[in-house]
Amino acid sequence: MLILLAGIIIDVDHLWAVPLFDPNRCSIGFHPLHSYWAILVYCILPFFKVTRIIGLALIIHIIADLVDCLLLR
Ligand SMILES: [Zn+2]
16 A cells, blocks of 8 residues: 555656656656655665655665666667
């Protein structure tokens, strides 16, 4: 449930972007929730029991986006 929620929260980040979908755009560093300080926060979250699942869900999302970026180059 929490994983689902975290996934939805960070996916909203993609919906804010204009244009909505750009296959040549790297999400990392572009969206507010994909900025480097945000990723830093996600890396800290799993160290706390309460935010562990949500942190991992967010990191998995970031890794997925990162792989997309690497495949583009
Ligand atoms: Zn993303």
